[in-house]
Amino acid sequence: MEIGRYNTLRIVGKNADGLSLSDGNSEVLLPFGEVPKNVQVGDNLEVFVYASKSGDLMATAQDAFAEVGDFAYLTAVDSGENGAFLDLGIGKDVYVPVREQKRPMHKGEGYVVYLHLDGDRRLMASSRLDRFIEEEDFDFEEGDEVSLLISEKTDLGYNAIINNRYIGLLYHNELFAHLLPGDQRKGWIKKIRIGNKIDLSLQPMGYGHILETKDVILKALREAGGKIPLGDKSSPEDIYERFQISKSAFKKAIGGLYKERNISIGDEEIRIIFPD
Structure with a gap:
């Protein structure tokens, strides 16, 4: 069973709190308040699985904004001295310790983060994106169309996550559109420079x-x-x-x-x- 991701599980039982779902090896609880209509034991359900504060596995039928392994733009719903909590779209917020914040996070503001699991299999996030970027074995060539997630503004332009794996740069002097962190755009690989630095464009090449x-x-x-x-x-x-x-x-x-x-x-x- 993959924590922090969607899983297709079978309903194997019912108890006072909800439905028991199984992948054949382990079980997880789907609370009654989350149970879709007209389902019964033996049916398969696609649910998002996460670990509760106590470490127990839980399932939700709500739509999560992102899964483990994703870069995503999430909004802080609370912040304090030790860390911040970001809205994931489900009953469980995702925690960002202070050490994983590139800049201090504040309630009500949005941030591009990477979702991962800590050593105790709890869902966590980090805005220190460079730790999770792949820097080689690109799955594209110059001129290819790619998906972009604008991550931050820099002196040169805007950094953008490419295909949820890599990072590249859109230069200020080549942009005529207003961009904000969290914007999702279609883009193109303009140039792959020495050191695997990637220049991007919002327009096709050629x-x-x-x-x-x-x-x-x-x-x-x-x-x-x-x-x-x-x-x-x-x-x-x-x-x-x-x-x-x-x-x-x-x-x-x-x-x-x-x-x-x-x-x-x-x-x-x-x-x-x-x-x-």
């Missing part, structure tokens, strides 16, 4: 992305009646707000459309030449 962007811009022009108030001298922020791409990608795309004689380009406007 010419294929430009071809796709050209189609998007043409469609937008047709839907807007043939003209859009964006051109050569438009700000990167205005371009990103409209198309979620960088100014460089926008200029490459409209340059291609101009060469194909599909549009005309002005300082603050583009117009379609063949609207039909």
Whole structure:
């Protein structure tokens, strides 16, 4: 039975407190207040298993925000001299000792943490993410699409957890969107540098992305009646707000459309030449 994770268990009995669930080797209690409707002995249930303060295994049918082995953004529901408790979405909060806090945690604030088990198999969390990041054997290459969890703001940009395993950097001067720790984004591997440092982008790499962007811009022009108030001298922020791409990608795309004689380009406007 995996503590701090979802388990599919069989209902093997009932007592005064709830249902007994088993994986064939050990049993865990699912309190009556958590029991779904219309279940009976012999049925299988997917439940989240955790150890109570006394060390007894418990199960819950509530949806946990994260499992052991996950990086997640959780909110502190209490904090004190020795540590903080974060809301996991179930009846059991997850504890973060002071020694595992990269910065002091305060009630009501959110933090990106890593969930793990301590030596007594109790669910714990840590905001010292570098201890749990993998730094080699990447499961991606430059140009690959990845999932990102924004973890913290730095002088250079924003650190982001990649595919729940690695860490990379989004540079300030390449961002035109407002980011916050806890944001989940689709991203791309821009470059893997010496020392396995990873540069990230919120936009796809390569010419294929430009071809796709050209189609998007043409469609937008047709839907807007043939003209859009964006051109050569438009700000990167205005371009990103409209198309979620960088100014460089926008200029490459409209340059291609101009060469194909599909549009005309002005300082603050583009117009379609063949609207039909």
